[in-house]
Amino acid sequence: MSEIKQNGADMLPVRIGIDVGSTTVKIAVLDDNDRLIYGDYQRHRADIRSTIISVVSKAFDELEKKFPAGAGQTLSVKVTGSGGFSVSQWLNIPFIQEVVAATTAVKKLIPQTDVVIELGGEDAKITYFTGGVEQRMNGTCAGGTGAFIDQMAALLETDAAGLNVLAKDATTIYPIAARCGVFAKTDVQPLINEGARREDIAASIYQAVVNQTISGLACGKPIRGHVAFLGGPLHFMDQLRRRFIETLKLKDDEIIVPEDSQLFVAAGSAFSADRTVCCDGKKFPTIAEFRENLKNLVGAELSEVQRLEPLFNNATELDEFRKRHASEVAARGELSLTRGPVFLGLDSGSTTTKAVLIDQKGRIIWDFYAN
Structure with missing residues (x-):
């Protein structure tokens, strides 16, 4: 998280942008000179309200401490992101x-950009700026995004940060599918079972995302010129950026990694916040x-989200289900009391041994199950 860098001295509204994404909440606060004076980035882990x-x-x-008006300081706030529309209503x-917000920030802060590659928790975007703005975005699948990286990291018994550390010492790249997490697992799990180095698997996962x-x-469509890398995964994982840079064969002067790039969309939202007229004239x-x-x-309430009927309407129905379910169980005996022939069955699966x-x-009379 960034800290306050400059005090405000008047009662002009402070511009704030809030970016509510699929996995994180970001906030950006700007001063009168369009500089970021405060920023924060937190995973909401599906608890959006509490995180906001x-x-x-x-x-x-922080703002109350620094601005002379304290709690009386006025604000101009805009919200963006995949979860931002509900928040705007609440x-x-x-x-x-968010596309407009990101474009606003790019044109304001890094106008030399020709192409932006942005990865989020569940989305991926490529935006071309040369010859007019054109954006490509993934559809309904989160393959090759931050959530995909989290899922693959779990297979290696680490997290996203740990995956980045592992990738630094990679020497071999294996082919791994990234279009779908299920497909990727069918590639990663055999590598683990065959004893491939975790470092090589980590870098291969990044290459799959690329x-x-x-x-x-x-x-x-070629990705040429000055290429900017935005979003949390590309900000925090330098080895993921490295895979992009090497694959695209970018020169040093063509690489743009802005400061606080994980807050870029939130900053774009703040840039667009009006300081002269509030919403609805208020x-x-x-x-x-x-x-x-x-x-x-x-x-x-998330009124726009459709819900299924509950499996059980009350505790009585749940108790009845548990009683019925518990009545159908495999017969068991005592190993210590068993005499005569016994029979052993082994199931060596892709992820577990039974x-x-x-x-x-x-x-x-005995059973075993483990990863």
């Missing part, structure tokens, strides 16, 4: 589409008023 309250409250704590603040992004999104809210408004997030020992009556 935490991220925004921490930002307000908090009654303007929404900006191949998926370039082949699936660029679709043959006055700009103060920090104190916005804090109060955050209470609207508690218990807010073993069962039964007696002559088919009763299980």
Whole structure:
């Protein structure tokens, strides 16, 4: 998280951008000179409301200390991201589409950019700026995104940061599918079973992401000129950037890695926040008023999400299910009391090994299951 870098000295609204993504919440606060004075990036782990309250409250704590007006400092806030539209309704603040927000930030901060490669938690984008803005984005599948990397890291019994550390010492790249996590697992698991180095598998996972992004999104259109890398995965994983750079054969002067690139979309949202007229002609809210408004997030309903009927309407139905389910179990015996021939079955699967020992009556007298 960035810290406050400069005090404000007037009552112009402070511009704030909030980016509510599929896996993270980001916030960016700008000063009068369009410089980022505060930023934060947190995974919400599906608890969007609590994370937004935490991220925004921490930002307000810092702003109250630095701005002369304290809690009376006015704000101009815009929200963006895949989860931003619901948040805009809950908090009654303007929404900006994330493509527009990102484009705004790129043109403002790195206007020399020809192509942007951006990876998020569940989306991937390539945006061309030369000859007009053109964007390619993945569809309904999160293959080759941050969530995909998390899933693959779990196979190596680490996390995304650990995967990046492993990839630094790689010497071999294996072919791995990245279009789908299921396909990728069928490539990664045999490598693990055959004893391939974890370092090589980690780098190969990154290379799979690169191949998926370039082949699936660029679709043959060249990625040339000054290329900027944005989004959390590309900000925090330098080895992932390295795979892109080597694959695209980029020279040093063609590589753009902006400071705080993980906050770029949030910054673009803040850049677009109006400082002269508030939404619907209302006055700009103060920090104190916005804090109060955050209470609207508690218990807010995702009205646009369709829900299935519950499996059980009450505790009685659940108890009946458990009773019925528990009545159908395999017969078991005691290993210490067993005499005569016994029979051992082994199942060596792609991810687990299972073993069962039964007696002559088919009763299980010993079992084993492990990764």
